[in-house]
Amino acid sequence: MSANEVIVHDDADILAAACAARLVTRLADAQAARGSASVVLTGGGTGIAILEQLRRSPARDAIDWSRLDVYWGDERFVPADDDERNEKQAREALLDHVGVDPARVHPMAPSDGEFGDDPDAASAAYAGILAANAGQDGGDVPTFDVLLLGIGGEGHVASIFPASQAASEDRRRVVAVRDSPKPPPTRISLTFPAIRAAAEVWLVTTGEAKADAVALALAGASEVRLPAAGAKGRSRTLWLLDRAAAGKLGSLTGSASQ
């Protein structure tokens, strides 16, 4: 697995714009090399701000949206039209505005969908979607080109919360999460084995409230205690921070890499 690289931007707006630009380049490169690309989206304020910046960017059409597979790292298990849905927020911020192929957009099921109010069945179905799309990558999960993850103040990524069962899951690729400390309480989440199938993992976060978690994760905290520490890409693990979120990295603050 790859080493952590840290890039610090001046503020949250610059971070969102720079991350959007980085996505354009990475996904267009993958399409040039292989014909198609894949991205895993995150919920949360920073993740959605990046999608909004991508929508506004004139460079966005360097991506062939019809040859992009879109997945989610986690989802809030609420009805399809609930404003809390990560899917709904991503569609409004970006996906409704570009020419994605609906068959290549892979949301996690809502609580009023075909699995009803059964997050275990919905999680198992999502694991099936990942396996079906793993194709020639081998294994049970596609080799995602980029997997985006926001970070919680206590160090969660996707819906893997500190000291939770999901943080110790080493077999299933997708799990149901109940009693999430961050509302809503019921969620569906990729696990570490699925996250680590990605070629590149980009951890994106902003604000002082994330500074402790960022510093502890980069100092080598355990992934059960601080799940962000366990999010790694096969070839790249990139931490994209603003100055406030990087504020407790000590001598690393403002540096371009670690």
Ligand SMILES: O=C(O)[C@H](O)[C@@H](O)[C@H](O)[C@H](O)COP(=O)(O)O
């Ligand atoms: O479904 C969710 O709630 C998110 O996927 C979650 O993991 C989020 O990314 C972080 O909590 C950071 O959120 P902010 O960027 O809003 O702080």
